Amino acid sequence: MSFFLGIDSGSVSTKLAVLDTTDKLVASVYLPTNGNPVAAIQSGLRRIQESLPSGAKITGAGTTGSARFLAGVIVNADVVKNEITCHATAALHQNPGVKTVIEIGGQDSKIIIIKDGLVADFGLNTVCAAGTGSFLEHQAQRLRMTIEEFGEMALLSQKPARITGRCTVFAESDMINKQQMGYKREDIVYGLCQALARNFVNDIAAGKEIAAPVFFQGGVAFNPGMLRALKEEIKTEITVAKHNELMGAIGAALLVREASAHSGYESRFSGFAACRLELNTTSFECRKCSNQCEVAQLNSEKGVVTRWGGKCDLWERVQE
Numbered sequence: 600m601s602f603f604l605g606i607d608s609g610s611v612s613t614k615l616a617v618l619d620t621t622d623k624l625v626a627s628v629y630l631p632t633n634g635n636p637v638a639a640i641q642s643g644l645r646r647i648q649e650s651l652p653s654g655a656k657i658t659g660a661g662t663t664g665s666a667r668f669l670a671g672v673i674v675n676a677d678v679v680k681n682e683i684t685c686h687a688t689a690a691l692h693q694n695p696g697v698k699t700v701i702e703i704g705g706q707d708s709k710i711i712i713i714k715d716g717l718v719a720d721f722g723l724n725t726v727c728a729a730g731t732g733s734f735l736e737h738q739a740q741r742l743r744m745t746i747e748e749f750g751e752m753a754l755l756s757q758k759p760a761r762i763t764g765r766c767t768v769f770a771e772s773d774m775i776n777k778q779q780m781g782y783k784r785e786d787i788v789y790g791l792c793q794a795l796a797r798n799f800v801n802d803i804a805a806g807k808e809i810a811a812p813v814f815f816q817g818g819v820a821f822n823p824g825m826l827r828a829l830k831e832e833i834k835t836e837i838t839v840a841k842h843n844e845l846m847g848a849i850g851a852a853l854l855v856r857e858a859s860a861h862s863g864y865e866s867r868f869s870g871f872a873a874c875r876l877e878l879n880t881t882s883f884e885c886r887k888c889s890n891q892c893e894v895a896q897l898n899s900e901k902g903v904v905t906r907w908g909g910k911c912d913l914w915e916r917v918q919e
Contacts, residue, residue, distance in 0.1 A: 601658040602651065603859070604868070605852030606640060606674065607685070607845075608632070608666035611705025611733065612818065613639035615647050616848035617657070618856060622692065626650040627845050636666040637878050637897075640673055644874035659859045660868040661685075661851035665707075672897060672905045673878065675869040678855040685850030687711050687718050690814045692853055693840060698810040701829065701837070702846070703799070703819035705732045710804045722803045732819040738774060738791050742784065746822070749788055753824025756789035763794065770794055789824055796828035813837045816846040878904070 602625065607614040610632060617626040628643040628650075661678035662670040663685040671679040682702075690700045691713065700711040708731050712720040724731060739749040760777045763769045770791070777787050800809075813835060819825050820843040830837050840846055858864060877900045885892045890910050897904040 600652065600655045602626075602655055603852045603856040604647070604657050604660040604674075605685075605848040605850065605855070606643070606660070606662045606664070606667075606670045606676075607682075607847035607851065608636050608640055608662065608664040608670040609704060609706070609847075610665050612844075613643055613664075614845050614848040615643040616842075616845045616852050617647060617651065618849070618852045620856070622853065622856065624842060624845075624849065627842070627848070629844055632666075636669055637673065637880060640666075640670050641874040641876070641878075644674070644871055648871045648874070657866075657868055657870070659855035659864075659866045661855035661858075663847050663851045668907060669880075669897065673876075674873050675867040676855075677864075677866050677868065678851065678858055680851060680854055682707075682847055683709065683711055683718060683721050685847045685854065686816055687713060687850070688853050689846040689850035690816065690840060691716060692849075694812060694814065694838075697812050697814050699813040700816060701799070701804075701813060702816040703732055703795075703825070704817040705736075707731060708799060708803055708817075710799075710807060710809070712807055712810075720807060722805070722807060724803050732817070732822075734770070734795055735791060735819070735822065735825070738771070741771065741774070742788065750822035750824045752785045753789040753792050753822075754827065755785040756783075758783075758786055759793055760786045760790035761793075762787070762790040789828070792822070792824040792828040793832070795825065796832040799829070800832050809833050809835065811835050814840045816840045816843045818844045820844075876900075 603618045605616045613630055613632050615628040619625050626647055628646045632639045660674050660676045662676045663680050663682050667679050686702050690697045698713050702709045708724040710722045736746050739746045760782045763773045815837050820839045879898050882893055882895045885894050892910050894906050896906045
């Protein structure tokens with residue numbers, strides 16, 4: 600009973616997916632990162648272990664996401680890949696003919712252009728959160744509703760309010776102004792969805808041809824208001840990917856399964872013992888040169904596990 604594990608360690612959420620040898624999803628976990636990726640990864644591993652059948656063996660592990668290198672060290676991953684590669688791999692597995700992938704998560708958004716089954720171009724959001732799920736969630740909190748209620752209410756709008764969406768600060772100010780002007784709640788809500796859709800198309804997807812078939816991935820794809828707004832802005836049909844919230848983790852698992860087919864493959868996965876390790880992260884400033892890099896350090900009860908963050912190799916030999 601061989602299985603392949605994919606871990607997508609993001610800034611807002613951590614996702615784990617387990618595939619069997621036929622690429623069927625047999626177990627998954629979706630949980631908040633809560634600013635502590637180590638604890639989230641270990642919690643996810645415990646849940647995965649509990650959900651797998653007796654005798655199951657993980658014969659490969661892959662990681663992706665903003666904390667992919669950290670996750671890779673914790674589990675001794677066989678494959679560590681960026682989110683673009685993993686999301687494209689998962690989308691192509693569901694539909695080999697897909698040409699555009701839109702992925703909107705909690706803190707980042709991306710568009711992936713695929714030609715002949717390969718990534719031809721991509722775009723990412725800048726440091727601003729105006730094109731991400733956190734933008735909508737923050738506005739939902741201001742309106743005193745859940746993000747689920749927010750999405751359903753957006754579908755009720757008939758005359759959406761035009762809200763500035765290029766900046767979260769301006770969007771909030773504009774939203775308050777529209778409330779004071781007496782706009783209906785549903786029209787303000789859908790106006791916010793349209794603002795995010797415009798921001799995505801005009802910023803992240805600027806200069807790129809959005810060709811069908813289009814896949815919508817990431818946690819924001821659960822929001823029906825955003826799906827409606829993107830369809831109107833792009834003027835084409837959009838398919839919400841199956842297991843849209845897990846696509847990064849699924850892509851990582853698919854890539855490690857592919858790697859396992861090569862001759863001489865032997866997994867480095869350390870097993871579920873990783874979820875019981877006492878781990879903590881510290882940092883220090885390397886003073887070996889003028890860069891003075893801040894170096895992150897992962898520690899266990901046995902000592903330093905790994906360090907990362909330096910701009911050169913001098914920090915590898917520096918003790919805190």
